[in-house]
Amino acid sequence: MPTLALDGAGLTVGDRVVLAPTTLTLTERRIGVIGANGSGKSTLVRMLNGLVEPSAGRVVVDGFDVARQGAKVRRLVAFAFTDPAAQLVMPTCVEDVELSLRSLERHAGARRARAMDVLERFGLADHAHDSVHSLSGGQKQLLALAGVLAVEPAVLVADEPTTLLDLANTRQVADLLFRLEQQLVLVTHDLDLARRCERVLVVEDARIRYDGDPGAAVDDYVASVGA
Numbered sequence: 001m002p003t004l005a006l007d008g009a010g011l012t013v014g015d016r017v018v019l020a021p022t023t024l025t026l027t028e029r030r031i032g033v034i035g036a037n038g039s040g041k042s043t044l045v046r047m048l049n050g051l052v053e054p055s056a057g058r059v060v061v062d063g064f065d066v067a068r069q070g071a072k073v074r075r076l077v078a079f080a081f082t083d084p085a086a087q088l089v090m091p092t093c094v095e096d097v098e099l100s101l102r103s104l105e106r107h108a109g110a111r112r113a114r115a116m117d118v119l120e121r122f123g124l125a126d127h128a129h130d131s132v133h134s135l136s137g138g139q140k141q142l143l144a145l146a147g148v149l150a151v152e153p154a155v156l157v158a159d160e161p162t163t164l165l166d167l168a169n170t171r172q173v174a175d176l177l178f179r180l181e182q183q184l185v186l187v188t189h190d191l192d193l194a195r196r197c198e199r200v201l202v203v204e205d206a207r208i209r210y211d212g213d214p215g216a217a218v219d220d221y222v223a224s225v226g227a
């Protein structure tokens, strides 16, 4: 698995500490990140592909410094947002996946064939020529994931990918995420999903409050909110 390293990485904006300097090395295949709203989870994981630049320290992915070798890192680390609408920009499903593949596959015919293969793998082949707006919430999230995974990154960072989904769609998307070969960094409020990871970070007030065994991490988080 790739090595994701934070070396004293933190973010302070004005006098607000968004993430205190954090040192971590993540090598597990399935890493969960849990914690209260506004605790700093998104900030932490956005640093892994340069979406957020630390104001202190550095982030290194498989030996590449995110600040200096951002393009290389972004080829390794894909990012999926909570709201798939943030990522779906083309009129039809197949065109959306083709857009992701444009730098990898320059020949239009080959690009279409590859996009169709990706849609097949994600169970969306029947919707290839449908408008992205006609898809259900779960299908939209699957399509957004298909787009970011089409270029075969080594790591997927997913920031609450099931938060907007109902139970059936949550199960479908979660099953897909946990079947991936890629390393997965999953921010989630779904504690059952966190328990399926190998290592879980609990973030509280801009700091890592707990780091380790998923069951113990979930217990620690639940205890911290007095539930």
Ligand SMILES: Nc1ncnc2c1ncn2[C@@H]1O[C@H](COP(=O)(O)OP(=O)(O)OP(=O)(O)O)[C@@H](O)[C@H]1O
Pocket (backbone or CB within 6 Å): 013, 016, 018, 035, 036, 037, 038, 039, 040, 041, 042, 043, 044
């Ligand atoms: N660039 C910034 N400048 C100032 N404040 C920021 C900045 N980025 C984030 N924050 C604030 O820092 C806090 C942590 O934000 P972050 O998005 O990392 O939290 P989170 O744990 O992912 O929350 P949620 O579960 O609600 O998504 C929030 O209160 C947010 O408003």
